[in-house]
Amino acid sequence: MDLRYSEADQVFRHALRTWLAEAVPARGKSPSIHDWEARRAYDTGWQRKLFDAGYAGINWPKEFGGRGASLMEELIYYEEMSRANAPGVGMNFVGVRHGGPTLIAEGTDQQKADHLPRILRGEEVWCQGFSEPNAGSDLAALRTSAVRDGDHYVVNGQKIWTSFGHVADFCELLVRTDSNSKHGGISWLVMPMDLDGIEIRPLPTLHGESDFSEMFLENVRIPIENRVGEENDGWRVTNVTLRFERGTAWAADIVHLQQTLVSLCELARATTRDEETAWNDRALRREIGHLSAEVESVWAMVKLQVSELAKTGVPGLGGSVIKLAYTELNQRVFELGTRLLGRAALSRDDVDGMPSLGMVDRYLQTLSLTIAAGSSQIQRNIISERMLGMPKEPRAN
Amino acid sequence: MDLRYSEADQVFRHALRTWLAEAVPARGKSPSIHDWEARRAYDTGWQRKLFDAGYAGINWPKEFGGRGASLMEELIYYEEMSRANAPGVGMNFVGVRHGGPTLIAEGTDQQKADHLPRILRGEEVWCQGFSEPNAGSDLAALRTSAVRDGDHYVVNGQKIWTSFGHVADFCELLVRTDSNSKHGGISWLVMPMDLDGIEIRPLPTLHGESDFSEMFLENVRIPIENRVGEENDGWRVTNVTLRFERGTAWAADIVHLQQTLVSLCELARATTRDEETAWNDRALRREIGHLSAEVESVWAMVKLQVSELAKTGVPGLGGSVIKLAYTELNQRVFELGTRLLGRAALSRDDVDGMPSLGMVDRYLQTLSLTIAAGSSQIQRNIISERMLGMPKEPRAN
């Protein structure tokens, strides 16, 4: 295993870093989280800038307008984006990381032509209509129904956790087209968000106002040609995006976590208690040292996976391992930050230079990580059944 | 809740302490663990001393020769025994704490007369024949069969974890008398250990030579009158000893754990690293403080349970709670002790005054605590199903 970067990698990194040094400050401050139109303009504007600079769709194949970067380049991309404090993918997330990749794998030529270039240029925002109130960990239990009526599906039901629902242009929607089969009765549709019968209600979270909505669908008529993949084959279609998962999904966040630990050291140096700095508290220092080792080893897992994959071309099941380790670790780091703040943690905004926003508010955000996209409990089941061959549990009658 | 001791309690404590001050030193050093006859003599001799002093069967009713102590007295008894470093119950364990109580609850007058006085006086040693190689957590899956032949049962099968098997006089034996019912096909027998067909093989454990054996039974003929309770009612009979469990089972060990934490402080003071004492390491001190809080709160649980029980007379399910908390905690305390020893932990005997025997060797012993008498996993199932009403899992087909 060689973890050094090749000369070509260094060239890539240098060019990206140079570009970011100019592009990031030029973006200005991100708008208020309450100003939805401004946020859309900000996020899609950044996507357009990436596109113009040749960095949009970093892991999309070149034939579909992506960068077609190597795995190592992709890793460098996330590292540099995080180090430069560049704007995140924001509301382009579903289109660039999820809907787009699904179309690349399973869409018709027409579907690809309609959406892929617009997603990459920041002209289309997508949202996700997967989860339902009674279909969370057990996603395949979804009940939103789609009934054929001529050349349309008539869709009725309720979705939850639809992020950016009220500013999105399209929704990747999972519907039930056959109620006699659980996994084999699901279809994957592209739903234009301007159709009649779609109601979006904001869903406040523990974080206060949020990016999430509930979506109510009443007799929404979606053309059959908007289906991706065969009817009732939607569960498989849903899983193809996993092919795009190359172990790099958490790379940017892990780099951020490394930076957070350095900030924690700085904060400890600046905090005094009982006439000594918190940095003098060896118990705290040791805890930071321990967490740093964990972050470094998770980062090493990502690099190892990328280096193996580059060699063998076969993606493993490592995604669940990294997800489980990283999300639990993330919560512990920001919980420690919150503890270190002492009573400044009673605020979620910075107070007197104490970084409550970056620690407390961030801690609250991390709480969803061990639930969303397969809870830690689900990940442990996946790991033990698929990687270690443990038998499934007996089913309920 | 009043946690003070009444005047009567204080009188009891004082008398016991005075007696122990003389009786414990008079017992002398315990014999080598390899000398079985000497150990039997030592343990049963101590039982006889307790009997003569009126402290045998502390929680047995007076009518069966016990002390009939109040709950608070029982607690004081364990406290004082532990503080005086008195000999443990040793190989009287099964008779005094398990077999005897079962006879008291379910035995015939003859069975009581035959065994109870002799157990209390240290004239009878019992062992347990419950677990089998394939019936551990799932004890009711036991297969050792007992088939009627005239006025005898003919018993065949294999038992494991039979402690003191080769010096015991009697065995409390669970056998299968009906193979068509799992829980409803078990019977409880008193087996004299001098019958033909009993083979005892010592079972070395991770601790080296051990008190445990495997027991092989081949056509052992046990008189039917040795059955306790009805045929096929043995599962219920097995559970009646729980009535004797008044939350005090772990009392002596918890007192010992408190003492261990004080020893840890002393050890830390006596250990230097990098020109400072280990006690100077605040991370270590904080860990000791944290563990002490946990030990104190588990001790408070025991007292609270005893005080509630004394008031209401209704024993709760608290035994599982205390067992789960105490056994996991116990391992953490001795693991910390082992860590503190540094390279002295490479020995299981004391080296140069470093207490490896009391820390490392003890740590190895604690490893069985989270497995024996219902593993931590089984305890969590019991707590969630019986105390919180969670549904049972679906059964295998």
Next chain:
Amino acid sequence: MPFEAVVEQAVKPFDGALWRDLAELGVLSLRTRENDGGLGLGMAEAVLVFAELGRRLLPGPLIWSALIAGLLPEVGKGGLVVTGLDQTRPASGPLMIEHWEGSNTLIVLDVEGVRRIETDALQARAVETPLDPLTPVHQIHALPPGERLADSATCQRLWSEGALLTAAQQLGIAVATLEYATSYALEREQFDRPIGSFQAIKHMLADMLVRKEQAMAAVYAAAATMDGRGVDDPQRMISTAKLIAGEAAHKNARGCLQIYGGMGYVWEMPPHFYLKRAFVLENGFGTMDEHADRIADRLGASATR
């Protein structure tokens, strides 16, 4: 207070009516001597009440009122509303005061003793987004001397009582979050069965119950000891209670949130209110780390004897 009321309360400022109700019930004068019109209860009774207040997430400067009502009986009647600041162990960082709005008087505990400062004499800035929506926080920049109310011995006693009443509220959080998690696990179905039938959930709940029981025992034992009805070192028992109950509050709230799954992330659901309150209480009257250090110091002292 049903849970819907908690959510509503979250957007309100100080609730004078609720406060008067609590005063009438005697909650604020538990510790006021009977001669002075209070209930004159011991800590053993006070912790039961405060566990219940914690379980219901009642807002307001409850602990400071209960502490000071012994010195200033008017507080127990609800006429004088006090909040406080613990400066016995000064640390850098902003001076954060809970429930400033509605309070007339600020109580300060420090090594010298107990002081009172009229809030009119102070300038305070409201924190816009407090962590706990039910615990509004103000920041003050300077602390005038104020009026001396009691000596350092009284101050130490009040601090100990404050630590234990906080532990009682933390116990209440551990209890409530176990209750909510238990109901939800029975109700919520996934994979055609209640999630409470999965061992992962079962075992989380069992661990939550153990923590709750440990916290309850530690808090009750510390209270009995403070009342002179126990046999242990009161300071060590109080630190034990604050540490164990603090850990139970945090971990049970965290477990409750995880068991609620996506629903745990929804504003109107109980778990996050408890988790946030747990953080607030952790930062009052000594953190877990501080109390662990205190326990080790006392244990170490007994080891040299």
Next chain:
Amino acid sequence: MPFEAVVEQAVKPFDGALWRDLAELGVLSLRTRENDGGLGLGMAEAVLVFAELGRRLLPGPLIWSALIAGLLPEVGKGGLVVTGLDQTRPASGPLMIEHWEGSNTLIVLDVEGVRRIETDALQARAVETPLDPLTPVHQIHALPPGERLADSATCQRLWSEGALLTAAQQLGIAVATLEYATSYALEREQFDRPIGSFQAIKHMLADMLVRKEQAMAAVYAAAATMDGRGVDDPQRMISTAKLIAGEAAHKNARGCLQIYGGMGYVWEMPPHFYLKRAFVLENGFGTMDEHADRIADRLGASATR
């Protein structure tokens, strides 16, 4: 070595035949330069070999041999058997030497550098009941100066390599205990199904796998960095590897023992051998606590830049 052989080995003294086999395989001369008759391999290859040695519980002073074989090529050929003592960070307590029997030379690392002392010149007492039955231990009381072998820079390099090779063996323990636990969970039935079908066991195994993967990545990355094929701070990566692999070894061995249930307590079963070895390795070349402190120091230094 099949597991039965491990159990047998537990009662034997130093196994000269096994040692000669290892020397012939090149295991002892991995790090000896090719000019000196060794394999001249990098750390990246050495950790693979040592992970395998850890996985199979191979006994003997393996790490000390690999370290010193670069300085004394005779060691790599198996002719000279060395054991060692790490005195770079002196602590009170007895001087405990592993695998004394069979060794001709004792290597001492301290702040001054590397020394060698002929074992004939020393008096050693055998420890009667060593923790690990496969790691016999002797105690020595005095340490004569001996002969200077290398300077402090070499000493630091050897110490770092020793820490990483120990981490590799710890990784091997994490791997083996996961393998044993996995097979046992599939095999052992209770309540009419393999215990591996219960979530409690499944989730323990999943956590063991995560720890094993983390340890593997940390050890490989540290090795690549030491070989100059990585981009990070080598000292921090080595400490990371020793800490993470040490934790994985201990916790996986502990988990394996718990999954084996009563069988885990039986002498002839694998889990306890691994747990005991994990304790021995933890106490070589820096404990988890020491390495965590080192990492924090380096991180703190970078924070002030």
